[in-house]
Amino acid sequence: MTFSLLHATDFADRLLYKIIPPLKAGMIVLADRYAYTAFARDVTRGVDRQWVRDLYSFAVRPDLTLYFRVPIDVSLDRLLARRVKLKFYEAGMDLGWSANPVESFRMFQGKVLGEYDRLVEEFGLEVIDAAPSITVQQRLVRTLVTKHVETSHVEAVDDEPL
Amino acid sequence: MTNPSEPGPGLEGGANGGIQPGRYYGRGIPYLPIEGYPGKLIAFEGTDGVGRTTQIQLLREWLEVKGYGVVETGWTRSPLMQPTIELAKSSNTLNKLTFVLLYATDFADRLEKEIVPALKAGFVVLSDRYIFTAMARAGVRGIDRPWLRSLYGFAIAPHLVFYLNIDVKTLIGRVLEARGMDFWESGMDLKSGDDIYDSFRAYQSKLLREYSSMADEFHFRVVDARRPVDKIQDELRKQVAAFLEPVEKPVEATAAP
Numbered sequence: 476m477t478f479s480l481l482h483a484t485d486f487a488d489r490l491l492y493k494i495i496p497p498l499k500a501g502m503i504v505l506a507d508r509y510a511y512t513a514f515a516r517d518v519t520r521g522v523d524r525q526w527v528r529d530l531y532s533f534a535v536r537p538d539l540t541l542y543f544r545v546p547i548d549v550s551l552d553r554l555l556a557r558r559v560k561l562k563f564y565e566a567g568m569d570l571g572w573s574a575n576p577v578e579s580f581r582m583f584q585g586k587v588l589g590e591y592d593r594l595v596e597e598f599g600l601e602v603i604d605a606a607p608s609i610t611v612q613q614r615l616v617r618t619l620v621t622k623h624v625e626t627s628h629v630e631a632v633d634d635e636p637l
Numbered sequence: 638m639t640n641p642s643e644p645g646p647g648l649e650g651g652a653n654g655g656i657q658p659g660r661y662y663g664r665g666i667p668y669l670p671i672e673g674y675p676g677k678l679i680a681f682e683g684t685d686g687v688g689r690t691t692q693i694q695l696l697r698e699w700l701e702v703k704g705y706g707v708v709e710t711g712w713t714r715s716p717l718m719q720p721t722i723e724l725a726k727s728s729n730t731l732n733k734l735t736f737v738l739l740y741a742t743d744f745a746d747r748l749e750k751e752i753v754p755a756l757k758a759g760f761v762v763l764s765d766r767y768i769f770t771a772m773a774r775a776g777v778r779g780i781d782r783p784w785l786r787s788l789y790g791f792a793i794a795p796h797l798v799f800y801l802n803i804d805v806k807t808l809i810g811r812v813l814e815a816r817g818m819d820f821w822e823s824g825m826d827l828k829s830g831d832d833i834y835d836s837f838r839a840y841q842s843k844l845l846r847e848y849s850s851m852a853d854e855f856h857f858r859v860v861d862a863r864r865p866v867d868k869i870q871d872e873l874r875k876q877v878a879a880f881l882e883p884v885e886k887p888v889e890a891t892a893a894p
Contacts, residue, residue, distance in 0.1 A: 476666050476669075476745040476748070476749060476791060477717065477742055477745045477746040477749060479745075480738060480741050480742035480745050481742050483738050483742075484735055484738035484739050484742055487732065487734050487735045487738050488731070488732070488735045491732045491734065491735065492732075520668075521666075521667050521668030522666070522667070522668075523664040523665065523666070523667050523790075523791075525664055526663070526664040526787070526790055526791065529784070529787040529788070529790075530787075530788060532784060533734060533784070
């Protein structure tokens with residue numbers, strides 16, 4: 476509960492200082508994670524699903540939300556390739572489900588992914604398959620963003636493979 | 638949306654009236670069951686300088702002499718959040734919404750770490766301010782009231798809520814005698830003017846109205862706080878005794894001096 480409210484406090488501060496002013500100025504705001512992360516993570520930690528939605532009702536609803544969906548094994552491989560240890564909270568070790576970080580990560584993130592699937596339905600998130608290469612994903616991202624943003628000023632998309 | 642297969646609480650966050658003491662006001666904390674705990678939660682509400690803390694000290698001693706285990710908790714006393722809140726207050730960079738959430742975080746920490754364990758172990762918990770101060774301050778600052786009620790839906794309904802009621806004129810005299818007017822207690826953040834006296838008077842009047850608008854909804858026991866300390870204490874002891882030891886109540890009238 477405290478964890479959930481602490482994140483909401485941080486979110487409110489960023490919303491009011493970093494998100495709303497540029498939106499008022501007509502700029503495009505790219506948010507790396509948004510309230511949906513809190514919905515998935517906090518509910519997995521046992522917070523009431525409706526309560527956390529009500530809590531974040533002060534948030535601005537995004538014009539477009541991209542959800543990069545990836546199987547647990549792929550995300551585990553990527554994380555373990557980058558660094559030696561999984562982060563304590565990322566693996567849900569605080570919940571005490573398993574003393575083994577990899578095992579705990581599987582259990583915790585499995586539930587988090589389940590919550591995300593629910594959010595896709597509820598809030599109409601655009602799902603992007605995050606297993607393929609960065610280039611393939613980026614093309615899809617550009618296609619989706621183009622539908623929402625005035626593209627006349629945007630540079631042409633690079634067609635050449637990297 | 639809520640999964641219908643889950644045993645969620647029957648009440649929406651907005652409807653707080655008529656909640657049984659010792660239960661969650663709203664949607665509660667699903668992983669933290671609290672029903673049937675032997676402890677009692679007694680909240681003391683009232684504006685800044687009304688005399689809550691003095692009354693709680695006296696009541697605590699009295700309860701302990703009678704053999705009760707007593708735990709005290711107070712607003713912004715969470716070890717986790719207190720330094721952050723102090724920092725935020727001193728730097729004046731926080732938006733009112735962020736402040737509301739910081740206070741709620743502090744409360745959540747104390748609820749889980751202090752209040753619930755104490756209730757489980759059968760203590761009498763005396764809370765120096767409860768969620769109503771937070772709701773009054775936020776309400777005065779224009780935060781949406783239904784949202785506030787939903788936010789604090791994880792709070793436990795106290796067994797007793799004493800509201801120490803005072804008029805602004807008496808309050809001003811008392812605060813000036815004791816320690817003077819402080820920036821936040823005068824609502825200077827609302828920037829209604831540079832004069833601290835005028836601001837204090839306007840802000841505290843609004844706060845008092847906000848408290849009294851909650852009195853029915855949350856079953857406040859209103860105590861006239863303009864009286865001398867010992868008179869107020871007598872009334873509190875009578876009411877607390879009647880609640881904790883209902884059978885002994887008639888005996889009290891004939892007790893030896």
